[in-house]
Amino acid sequence: SHQPYQYGLGTIDGIDINADLANRYKLECKFIRALMYFNLVRVYGDVPLVLKEISISESYDILREPKENVYNQIIADLKEAQGLPVSYPTAEDGRATQGAAKALLADVYMTLHKYAEAETILAEIINSGRYSLLENTPGSLNIDGYKNVFSPVNHNSKEGIFEIQFLKGGYGEGSNYANNFAPENSGTNVVAVGGTGGNNIPEMDIYNAYEEGDLRRDFSMSLGYYDNRKNNEWVESRYVCKYMDVPYQNNDASNNYPVIRYADVILMYAEALNQNGKTAEACKYLNMTRRRGFGYQTTETSPGDLQTTDKAQFSLMVEQERRVELAFENHRWFDLIRTGRAVEVMRSKGFSLNETNLICPIPQKQIDVNPKLTQNDYRIESRN
Template identity: 45%
Template sequence: MKKIILYSTWVLLLISSCKKGFLDLAPLSDTNTVNFYRTPEDMLNAVNAAYASLRASGQYGAALYAVGEVASDNTEILDAQAGIDISQIDAFTTLTNNGMLNTMWNDHYKGILACNAVIDRIPAVAMNETLKARYIAECLFLRSLMYFNMVRTFGDVPLVTKEIVDVQEGYGFARSPQASIYEQLIKDLEQAASVLPNDYGTADKGRATAGAARGLLAKIYLTLQNWQEAANQTKAVMDLGVYQLMPTYEAVFAIANKNNAESLFEVQYKKGGYGLGSPFNNAFSPRLSGQIVSTIGAGGGQNTPTADIANLYEANDQRRAVSIADGYQNGSQFVAIRYIKKYLDPALFAANDADNNWPVLRYADILLVRAEALNELGYAPDGEAFTLLNRIRERAGLAALSSTELPDQESFRKTLAHERRVELAFENHRWFDLVRTGRAVEVMRATGKSIQDHQLLFPIPQVQIDINPDVITQNPGY
């Protein structure tokens, strides 16, 4: 019988913890779930496994930059050898058998089930109740993040909030309406935010915090165009007094500054031959560049910055040099193929084994979300929204803007969209920003892409429908 992760029994992949702390991640190992979930140490390993699922290729390892960036006007695929699945996404010729989207579906549900296993089994474990509540809250945050990415990509998806231990039980989960999923995420994140700490000691840096939960809530409310709640949640993050902008844009992405003062949440990677290193150094280096850019291993030619975004930066915007290179020097020849610089590791351990984390939520994003929400609630000349926008611009080395340059709500709205694009470039926000603001079709057609209205959502992987055709249906147009 064919099975997928949602409908089958599964073996939980675990990251064993160690006394050196959360970031000192040990190699993956298989564990027999029958004899597991018995001790506090077992539960710590299970929670760490849920975090580890974010690194999968169907999550932040590859699929999310394909959907969040390659589908947008930020990046493109110049060489079909970079992969047929991601090339389809770039060209809006995505088929229902696209392997990257099927991997995205499976890897997200694998992570969701890892979270559910902790939430369902931890009540029976004898351990400190405060720590028990924190582990549940961490998994509620992680599960919410995964569902947020799924619902924005596929629309209605099966909402599974308990551990599936019987194959047949899994066949009963149909696609849930987006509204129901968002309702669940808001409930879960409110619970998580009320329990999670504002910060951790060094050993646990990188775990979900109250600020991360509030930040994700703000992004959800922004997507739902609930401007007041988006403003409320960003204010709650700011009032924590935990976060601040790093002094320079370059410092945000320096490997030595992982989990810095601007970071609400990052996907954790660790190089060193453990299978835990990040692949972006190689994936984003140009194909056929040898080791000139990547330093070790070949370039993948994925996520290539478009001319559109390369030309978008204002003069003297310090963010461009940190984010984009216009090419590389091959002996006496300059090869003019752009590539992303944000995730380069000059001292990676091996091919696809770099130390760069992936930024999921940054304080700069929170400030821009608040500025957008406030402007949508009502344009205020030189009000707080201007102050927030200008904090981002001034950090980038640009002049502040006033109501003289932005005299109305629409002009502020357009400038805010520009700032989001260049500030958060190549961090998986652009496509979702275009969709939620209703601009995706217009913007992508202007780039020459033949996008249709139904392609704002991606197709449900056909294999998922074939396995459970009675309850899993395809998105319209595919």
């Protein structure tokens, strides 16, 4: 039978390649495998766990693995991936690093409520001195530091721990966020080149979630635009503007996508400290991102600073801070699941959510392909 020519974790040892490089490639693969499985297990629960190249006929017998086993594999892969380099030469920037493996492992520990393990590994990242929050310009209220994290010309900064790499210029390597998120029919008013998708429209609920004086709001989303085709008349049309650039052509912009950044690490650390009974210390880390959000330096006292020794109160404070700091970075849903608040919060916003809706149904297409796959118990409640 004809076997397609392929490289994989199972075949790399047979390739004539420098041993150190081969080992690094293996660890990069394990990091990416862990990231993919972490997303899969959080979205679907039990999933088929494939750890070697398999034939099509074999694949029909690889059914859903208990999520505990999937998590054990994710943890094993990320523990190994801590052997990755701490950094790369500029030309190799964007590859998975030791810091990325540690930060993702911390996220896994948080998800599994292993707060002691999470605190330890997050402290290692923080104490390494390799990462920092990008600071605002001193002296006047501004959001320059936060803007720089998302700047299309500032890839892999001191705050970026793992970013999906994009580069405009007709190479087929550009990102589509700017075009995708620009309001439908907005012409060149929001994005100067290419189409306008009108996708990922934010609700007023997230706009209203920002406190008075939080400068992250207007950088992250907008309620509309001034139309240069109609005497600069205001057009109401909410959109995400956190990932804006002038594309080279349609869907070809330079915005990286932040999978894990240092602000996330700081806030996970605050949450872990609080869970481990260190609420007063946790406030110090919570206030770092808040200060920047309100236009200050992360080291200067600001009117937005919060202080509490109440564990339950702090949990809600860090939930809120993650919501606005990491808005439109795909953390909110998983945060609510992790803290057990998804049903309560979503119901309070008018959604008829129940406990079976915390993971998604297996796509019917997959069950059609392999009827041996079991479906999730997913019940939709009718709205009264």
